[in-house]
Amino acid sequence: xxxxxxxxxxxxxxxxxxxxxxxxxxxxxxxxxxxxxxxxxxxxxxxxxxxxxxxxxxxxxxxxxxxxxxxxxxxxxxxxxxxxxxxxxxxxxxxxxxxxxxxxxxxxxxxxxxxxxxxxxxxxxxxxxxxxxxxxxxxxxxxxxxxxxxxxxxxxxxxxxxxxxxxxxxxxxxxxxxxxxxxxxxxxxxxxxxxxxxxxxxxxxxxxxxxxxxxxxxxxxxxxxxxxxxxxxxxxxxxxxxxxxxxxxxxxxxxxxxxxxxxxxxxxxxxxxxxxxxxxxxxxxxxxxxxxxxxxxxxxxxxxxxxxxxxxxxxxxxxxxxxxxxxxxxxxxxxxxxxxxxxxxxxxxxxxxxxxxxxxxxxxx
Amino acid sequence: xxxxxxxxxxxxxxxxxxxxxxxxxxxxxxxxxxxxxxxxxxxxxxxxxxxxxxxxxxxxxxxxxxxxxxxxxxxxxxxxxxxxxxxxxxxxxxxxxxxxxxxxxxxxxxxxxxxxxxxxxxxxxxxxxxxxxxxxxxxxxxxxxxxxxxxxxxxxxxxxxxxxxxxxxxxxxxxxxxxxxxxxxxxxxxxxxxxxxxxxxxxxxxxxxxxxxxxxxxxxxxxxxxxxxxxxxxxxxxxxxxxxxxxxxxxxxxxxxxxxxxxxxxxxxxxxxxxxxxxxxxxxxxxxxxxxxxxxxxxxxxxxxxxxxxxxxxxxxxxxxxxxxxxxxxxxxxxxxxxxxxxxxxxxxxx
Numbered sequence: 001x002x003x004x005x006x007x008x009x010x011x012x013x014x015x016x017x018x019x020x021x022x023x024x025x026x027x028x029x030x031x032x033x034x035x036x037x038x039x040x041x042x043x044x045x046x047x048x049x050x051x052x053x054x055x056x057x058x059x060x061x062x063x064x065x066x067x068x069x070x071x072x073x074x075x076x077x078x079x080x081x082x083x084x085x086x087x088x089x090x091x092x093x094x095x096x097x098x099x100x101x102x103x104x105x106x107x108x109x110x111x112x113x114x115x116x117x118x119x120x121x122x123x124x125x126x127x128x129x130x131x132x133x134x135x136x137x138x139x140x141x142x143x144x145x146x147x148x149x150x151x152x153x154x155x156x157x158x159x160x161x162x163x164x165x166x167x168x169x170x171x172x173x174x175x176x177x178x179x180x181x182x183x184x185x186x187x188x189x190x191x192x193x194x195x196x197x198x199x200x201x202x203x204x205x206x207x208x209x210x211x212x213x214x215x216x217x218x219x220x221x222x223x224x225x226x227x228x229x230x231x232x233x234x235x236x237x238x239x240x241x242x243x244x245x246x247x248x249x250x251x252x253x254x255x256x257x258x259x260x261x262x263x264x265x266x267x268x269x270x271x272x273x274x275x276x277x278x279x280x281x282x283x284x285x286x287x288x289x290x291x292x293x294x295x296x297x298x299x300x301x302x303x304x305x306x307x308x309x310x311x312x313x314x315x316x317x318x319x320x321x322x323x324x325x326x327x328x329x330x331x332x333x334x335x336x337x338x339x340x341x342x343x344x345x346x347x348x349x350x351x352x353x354x355x356x357x358x359x360x361x362x363x364x365x
Numbered sequence: 366x367x368x369x370x371x372x373x374x375x376x377x378x379x380x381x382x383x384x385x386x387x388x389x390x391x392x393x394x395x396x397x398x399x400x401x402x403x404x405x406x407x408x409x410x411x412x413x414x415x416x417x418x419x420x421x422x423x424x425x426x427x428x429x430x431x432x433x434x435x436x437x438x439x440x441x442x443x444x445x446x447x448x449x450x451x452x453x454x455x456x457x458x459x460x461x462x463x464x465x466x467x468x469x470x471x472x473x474x475x476x477x478x479x480x481x482x483x484x485x486x487x488x489x490x491x492x493x494x495x496x497x498x499x500x501x502x503x504x505x506x507x508x509x510x511x512x513x514x515x516x517x518x519x520x521x522x523x524x525x526x527x528x529x530x531x532x533x534x535x536x537x538x539x540x541x542x543x544x545x546x547x548x549x550x551x552x553x554x555x556x557x558x559x560x561x562x563x564x565x566x567x568x569x570x571x572x573x574x575x576x577x578x579x580x581x582x583x584x585x586x587x588x589x590x591x592x593x594x595x596x597x598x599x600x601x602x603x604x605x606x607x608x609x610x611x612x613x614x615x616x617x618x619x620x621x622x623x624x625x626x627x628x629x630x631x632x633x634x635x636x637x638x639x640x641x642x643x644x645x646x647x648x649x650x651x652x653x654x655x656x657x658x659x660x661x662x663x664x665x666x667x668x669x670x671x672x673x674x675x676x677x678x679x680x681x682x683x684x685x686x687x688x689x690x691x692x693x694x695x696x697x698x699x700x701x702x703x704x705x706x707x708x709x710x711x712x713x714x715x716x
Contacts, residue, residue, distance in 0.1 A: 165402075165403075165559065166559075166560065167605075170603065170604065174647060174649075174658065177647055177649070178646065178647055178658075181646075181647065181678060193533075194533075195651065198649065198650065198651050198652060199649040199651060199656070200649075217650075218650045218651075218652070219650040219652070219672075222650070222652040234652065235652050235653070236533060236537070237537055238534060238537070281652070281653065282653070283653040283672065298541070298545065299541045299544060299545065301540075301541070301544075301565070301566035302565055302566065302585045302586060302589075303562065303565055303566065304565065304589050304601070304602055304629070304631070305629065305631040305669070308566070310541055321653060330548075
């Protein structure tokens with residue numbers, strides 16, 4: 001088991017900076033997810049941790065030991081690619097045992113460790129089956145077993161569930177997390193899927209353009225995004241953004257949007273621009289007869305226990321997540337109220353969220 | 366737009382029955398979504414209507430006229446595929462104008478221009494009309510592909526997972542647009558997907574398919590709240606419905622013959638006085654909601670809670686089912702009507 005410590009790690013391919021100056025620490029036993037769109041540098045970072053790429057500058061420490069320039073094979077880390085890569089001509093036992101056989105582990109120990117791993121993954125009943133006869137879920141478990149059986153210091157996973165359909169992915173997410181709860185091995189997991197990240201991670205590092213924008217637990221990132229990019233990337237449907245007008249002094253408690261005053265958490269810093277951006281999550285907007293903003297209902301989408309109501313206002317199209325007890329009709333004019341404690345104010349130039357009571361609230365830091 | 370009817374249609378490929386004795390009417394101006402996993406017969410159904418496949422038995426009618434024996438070209442249907450399939454060397458405009466310039470069509474250049482611009486406006490791609498297909502983003506390409514179908518005023522639009530190749534954010538935006546365009550045009554659409562959220566949000570009616578058979582056809586609310594059987598219940602809702610043994614959780618008014626009880630995750634109540642002891646196995650904070658996996662006497666139960674559910678793995682709680690929310694299934698997995706109580710399903714969810 002291991003702590004993984006990245007210090008000012010940078011990776012450049014010719015003129016292209018893939019990862020810029022990343023510093024963060026993954027603690028022992030943590031399920032750590034690197035999340036971002038393609039090209040954000042998450043896979044490159046993972047490959048540097050694995051030793052498959054060398055950083056241009058900076059340091060990587062594994063349990064306090066500098067491994068920056070160690071070979072991948074000297075790092076005692078298991079890299080799990082797409083989980084389906086199994087040897088079709090071998091049975092389950094041979095597949096799981098494979099890494100130990102190639103390391104020359106004694107046969108008796110191999111047997112014991114394979115069986116222990118199989119019990120952990122609940123595939124002990126199919127150990128002698130051929131891989132081709134297994135269900136999709138069991139195949140994933142076998143592939144995972146092959147990584148676990150080595151007892152590495154850490155698991156690195158690069159979009160392991162990317163190829164699965166939604167229903168099955170949901171199931172595997174939960175299973176991976178339960179497995180993590182049982183064995184507690186440090187796991188670094190790369191994905192572009194924010195739902196996967198939210199559902200599994202202890203902490204998420206959100207990346208964009210080679211930069212780490214925020215490292216925090218999922219609920220923290222969701223409620224207190226560091227930048228507008230982070231706010232928009234996390235959450236489905238996306239956070240609503242509204243244009244704010246006028247300079248904002250420190251201590252301000254409202255922002256003008258199209259002539260309406262929208263209450264916001266008390267700002268702890270000033271914004272010296274004529275414009276700002278307000279961010280509001282769909283579930284933090286309430287529908288009323290008359291509200292801070294008014295708009296016309298553009299769409300009502302039934303989603304079982306909840307519904308998504310799309311409202312066109314002068315300040316843009318907003319999406320509202322509401323319980324299905326509320327009834328609105330298409331074309332109806334409705335008022336919208338914002339949960340004042342939850343609104344985020346962004347600096348439109350730097351993209352950064354302004355410090356406010358929301359960010360000073362309980363659970364922060 | 367037209368009404369399209371399938372009457373007792375069967376289609377087999379070798380030993381595989383792709384579509385079995387299917388009866389389905391898509392009303393004029395209706396948006397029907399066929400939902401099912403790969404191999405359920407969704408795409409074959411579309412191809413049968415388009416005339417790309419010929420049924421082994423049964424009839425296809427468009428506005429009451431039997432078209433079973435007619436060639437695809439004479440049926441005037443428009444097909445949108447999952448992949449954009451644009452002509453890469455053409456501009457967005459020329460791609461969209463293509464069907465209007467096809468042999469047998471007689472539109473003036475002016476008519477074509479008007480029609481293409483009208484549809485481009487609906488799809489919000491007016492500013493991209495002069496771009497070549499290769500200069501468009503994925504979302505724009507799929508808009509052009511949909512636009513190419515829309516310019517034609519066909520009898521019915523057949524759409525085969527048209528949004529599935531787009532990323533999540535784009536898909537969400539285009540979903541709402543597509544629904545609006547359908548309403549504005551009064552278009553008849555038969556849309557195929559395996560994504561339950563798309564089906565729920567787009568459809569006037571959902572048809573749930575399993576191995577070539579139509580298991581249930583109804584409004585999203587009917588299908589979600591009164592699924593005909595276990596299979597349908599599991600197709601809609603995320604996380605999936607909990608299927609519990611009869612005596613795992615106490616439920617009032619359990620009808621005779623009940624073999625299992627379906628409980629949607631949002632209908633599981635926690636910290637319930639007099640509830641059944643349960644321990645927390647996993648907690649997923651998804652932002653607006655929290656999914657909790659519980660162990661109840663060796664069975665796993667999912668609960669869907671609001672944003673701020675202060676629960677920890679290993680914590681003990683007591684759980685129960687919200688009154689009137691349980692769905693009962695018999696030994697064959699068919700739903701038993703609890704009688705009168707359905708419709709009392711307004712969730713107290715989110716509290």
